[in-house]
Amino acid sequence: MTDHFIAPERAECADAIETLHAEAFGPGRFTRAAFRLREQGPHDPALSFVALSPGGDLLGSVRMTPVVTAESGRHGHLLGPLAVAPKHKNQGFGRALVRHAVEAASVTPDSGFVLLVGDAPYYAPLGFCQVPAGRLLLPGPVDPRRLLVHPLGDDAIVKALAGIVGYDHRPAVRATLGCAG
Numbered sequence: 001m002t003d004h005f006i007a008p009e010r011a012e013c014a015d016a017i018e019t020l021h022a023e024a025f026g027p028g029r030f031t032r033a034a035f036r037l038r039e040q041g042p043h044d045p046a047l048s049f050v051a052l053s054p055g056g057d058l059l060g061s062v063r064m065t066p067v068v069t070a071e072s073g074r075h076g077h078l079l080g081p082l083a084v085a086p087k088h089k090n091q092g093f094g095r096a097l098v099r100h101a102v103e104a105a106s107v108t109p110d111s112g113f114v115l116l117v118g119d120a121p122y123y124a125p126l127g128f129c130q131v132p133a134g135r136l137l138l139p140g141p142v143d144p145r146r147l148l149v150h151p152l153g154d155d156a157i158v159k160a161l162a163g164i165v166g167y168d169h170r171p172a173v174r175a176t177l178g179c180a181g
Contacts, residue, residue, distance in 0.1 A: 004059055004093065006100045009048040016058045017050070017083075024083040033140030034080055034117045038065050040139075040167035047077060047104050051084075051093045060084035062097040064105060067115065068170075069136060071163025076113035076152070077105050078165070098126050106152045113157055114150040115165065123148050129158065137164045 009017070047064035064077040079101060084094045105111050116123065117138070120130060128148040136147060151157045 003054050004051050004096075005054070006049050006051050006096060009045055009050050009061065009063070013050055013058065013061070017061045020058060020061055020083045020085060021081055023086060025081065033138040033142045034078065036139045037067065037078060037165060037167065038063075038080070041065065041169065044077065047101055047108065049097055049100050049104075051097055058085065059088045060093040060097050062094075062101045064101055064114070066111075066168035067165050068168040069161050069163045069165055072160050074112050074157060074161055075110050075168055075170075076115060077108075077111055079114050079116040079150075080118070082116075082118075094122075095126060098123070102127065102150055102152075112152055112154075113161065114152065116148050117142055117146050118148055119146065120148060123150075126150070131161065132159065135162050139164075139166075 043063040043065045049062055050058055051060040053059055060083060062079065062082045064079055066075070067078045068075050079098065082094055082097060084091075084097075102114050105114050114128075115131070115136070116128065118128075120128070128150045130145060131147045131149050133144045138147070149158055149161065
């Protein structure tokens with residue numbers, strides 16, 4: 001891995017991150033279940049990070065969005081999108097960003113899990129496991145083998161998760177995101 005540092009996402013990174021997402025995922029990203037969940041509200045900038053070169057070039061990005069499970073009322077975060085610039089793939093930047101974001105979420109009050117839609121072989125070494133089939137529903141179809149969770153603290157939360165996953169609209173969450181109302 002070349003020299004880099006991980007920093008909180010800043011507003012001035014937004015255009016470069018959007019370009020990176022377009023390169024990494026194309027226009028099909030707008031129809032995916034995870035995107036449809038993320039469009040319900042803003043991502044959490046306190047838990048969203050960028051990997052930058054020493055010169056300030058964007059190498060990768062990860063975002064976290066606050067979510068809640070309807071039936072079990074558990075609060076956590078949806079990880080993604082995770083994107084790495086094409087010329088910097090397979091150098092460990094994605095894994096470093098995931099580790100950093102999960103660690104930051106683990107010290108966030110009332111965040112019990114990190115959820116994502118992704119490939120188990122990539123994410124399992126980072127502490128993610130498959131959500132038990134039929135326990136969670138996203139706002140769109142998802143291959144149940146790709147719905148993964150990382151418990152923050154008590155592993156028993158994996159069995160307790162249930163219901164539709166939606167954006168966490170609690171006033172306390174919105175206040176930390178700088179949202180009015």
